[in-house]
Amino acid sequence: MIRLRRAGTVAGLAVLVAVVVFPLYYAVAGSVMSRDDLTRFPPALFPTSLHSGSFADVLHAIPLARQYANSILVSLVIVGGVLITSVLSGYVFAFLNFPLKKLAFGMFLATMAVPAESMIIPNYLTMADWGLMNTFPALFLPFLAAGFGTFLMRQFFLSFPREVYEAAKVEGCGHLRFLWQILVPLSRPALGTLAIHAFISSYNHYFWPLLVTSTPKMQTLQIGLAQLNSVEERAPDVIFAGVVLAIIPMLIMIYVFQRHLVRGLTAGAVR
Amino acid sequence: MTAVLEPTTTARLTPARRRPRYRPAEIGIAAAFLVPSTVVFALFVFYPLGRTIWLSVHGSDIFGNATGFVGLERYLDFLSDPQLRAVLPVTLLFALCTVVPTVVIGLGLAVALQAKVKGVGFFRTLMATPFAFSAASAAVVFDAFYSPSLGVFNGILSHVGVSGVDWLTDPATALPAVAAVSVWRDLGYAVLVFSAGLQAIPEELLEAARLDGAGRWRILRGIILPLLTPTIFFMLVVSTIGSLQTFGEINIMTGGGPDGATTTLVYGLYKSAFAFGASDFGLASVQGVVLLLLVTSITAIQFRVLQRKVFYS
Incomplete structure (x- = not known):
């Protein structure tokens, strides 16, 4: 039974x-x-x-290899940027004292509550003003810092005993050296979570690259997929092949790093 | 001597402790370390925030350049034009059609995956699959599935005698069809979050209830759901905010149609600003501000509730 x-x-x-x-x-x-x-x-x-002909057809329809490279490159730059800015600002909010600290931290957190779509027109105009339309910097500049990243790193740093910091200060260890040689190596789990989070979200960007890129060579994979779908005689096998190629990195990530992912995603959900 | 001195020193210390003394070197380091993030936020969050509001109270010419100050006129334009105004009920309906199924199905799946059987870990991993899909990749795949004449959905339905559903071109089905893609894509995330929440419930509690003869349904209603309220609430907020920001699925699958049936606030913003050569940045910014107000008030409510919430753990 x-x-x-x-x-x-x-x-x-x-x-x-x-x-x-x-x-x-x-x-x-x-x-x-x-x-x-x-x-x-x-x-x-x-x-x-x-x-397997559909895979070759994808390559004919869009410059897939180039768009793949664009997506990966832009995502990696964003990951690097987010890690650096978040570690620095997380350190400040975890260990240092300065006037208006609470207000500053509140402002950093507030950036998380602002929907990107509300700012998309001015950001688009900024890129146009700077002459950066259809360039790589346009694709990554707005995403180089993240309120979420700052919050995550601050929380992680706060979990270290304060004595570690005090001891390093007494020994005359500078802030950058303490950060780089002691804190960063100890923070690998949090850094990993943040990196995966940043990579997935930037790899999946759609609205922003749609606005700031115009040539197939500068477009990212996500725009290429939409392009496959909007051509006159769209062939389902070619579309499916394009999607399969595009989601391979993501599938690997979610199946391999599921633990990391959950930790990042549920940072605010479960206490 | 000391007996006299001590009270005065403590008296002097108390107010000093309340207002921490800062060391200039530390302030310098803090400022330097905050520069990179602050520059990015200033340029791409705070400045555009101001500019969106500024644009929303200015007129714009056909090239999208701002003209004179018009006050709240563009807001009135937005609210008085029935076609523009229609984005509000569409947005609400879209939110309902995504949030409720995401939370209910996600929770159900997560509970089902708590079953103690062999291979459940494998199932749980597979269940995260939708999370691998971006908005664009899910949208193009489902667009092919929804094709009335060739799609696999109508193909499957034809086996049970239903035929020719025009999923994305019939105003009655277009919005639920697009919403279903969002639901599917969010399911992977919902299952991950709910599973984490469920695993945080102490096993002894469930064991005790079982020993007392409580059935599965009673355990679910009496123990699991109450303990999971913070997680459910979190999912409700996150997926509401996510649904308000949905763009890729709509852009790829329906372009806001048929007849505006899937034109949500974000899509209305896009159409006003960029579609069909329109560049009415003023009107688009009005919709951007409305979106901003919606999202920030939901976030504010979330904080209120979280502050009041009694955590059981």
């Missing part, structure tokens, strides 16, 4: 998971289906034969 019930639970779970995973399954299956499988009605649910 118990065994039967257990088997029932597993079956139930498997069905639920199958429903949730179906879009991924069908994108992968569709990317290797023949066009006949996809363009008859009803479309095939399983590939009747395997094709």
